[in-house]
Amino acid sequence: MVTQDWLTDAVLYIYALSLLFFVSDAASGNRSAKRVGTGLLVFVWILQGGFLMALLFDRFSVPQLTIKDYLFFVSWLLVSVSFILNRLMRAELLVLLVNVVGFAVLALNLIARPQHNVSLQPWEVARRLLIVHVGFITLAFAILTVTAVLGLMYLFLHTRLKKKKWTHVMHRMPSLEWIDQYAYRAGLIGVPLLLLSLSTGTAALLTEGTIADLLDGKVLLSFAAGIAYAVYLVRRLAGKDDGSKLAGWNLLGYSFLVIGFFVNSDSSFHQMV
Structure with a gap:
């Protein structure tokens, strides 16, 4: 087993x-x-x-x-x-x-x-906020994982097409326009959920009075992810960047989320020991 x-x-x-x-x-x-x-x-x-x-x-x-x-x-x-x-x-x-x-x-x-555990402290109001926070961040992470996969597909296909290296796998892939469109649509769902999770988590910390935890590494990385994703959506909507640069912003935001999930040594917020 x-x-x-x-x-x-x-x-x-x-x-x-x-x-x-x-x-x-x-x-x-x-x-x-x-x-x-x-x-x-x-x-x-x-x-x-x-x-x-x-x-x-x-x-x-x-x-x-x-x-x-x-x-x-x-x-x-x-x-x-x-x-x-x-x-x-x-x-x-x-x-x-x-x-x-x-x-x-x-x-x-x-x-x-x-x-190993992630302990949700049993504060009456803050605890309920944290439960909502965990629910939002879980949904956001799942949806943004799909967005990141689409971003990787875009960069792979874009690079192969630019180098004119066509393979059998590429026949199974959708067009660059399709990938970009659905990555954006998934982002429109996942990013608001991420921002909602950040707001409820922040509210829980403020309710408990542990404002110093806002400077925790995991919290800062989560906010950095939110900023990167916000830039991605704004620039995609404004048409400021080409698809490869947008995919880079997408993957940057996801990287912050993944790094934040595994950061332990300096974290006191949802610490995994």
Whole structure:
């Protein structure tokens, strides 16, 4: 067993198997492989959903969230987003990449150190604000992950086209205009959720009177991500930059989020020890 829990092991193995079928479809256009992969992914989604229902029931009255719980929810959201993308856009390669990220999040979480906690302090008002904050930041992170994947796809395709190096994989990719458009649309959803999470988190700190925590490394990186994403949306709306520069702003904001998530040594805010 990879982990000490049969449910998480089952999810991990079935998820990996589904990705193999999706890779087969992306490489050779094998429709039957896609159907099998989709069926397995639905099963993964159901298992993850069952885990999350049990988690919500168990955590309902306990203001504590483990890293394992948080990343499991992020992975479940990415699977859900991939179903929506596959239904609305029929973008097989994008669905595959989103699920690769979701699998990486899940595998890193389960194989690494699942017992460590992110404690939500039991202040009456501040605690409720922090719960809302965690909900917003989780949704934002899932959606902005899709935005980042689209940004990476844009830079890859743009670079290959500029160098006139056409490959079979590029036949499976949407156009640069399509990628830019949907990255922007995803950003229009994810960035407001990120800003809402920052506002509720700030309100919780002010309510508790721990204003000094606003200078915490994780908080500052989250605000830096919000600024980078705001610049991305404004410049995209104003048409100030070309697509590659916009993708750079997009990935810069996501990088701040990821770095902030793993910063521990100097952080006292939602510290992971």
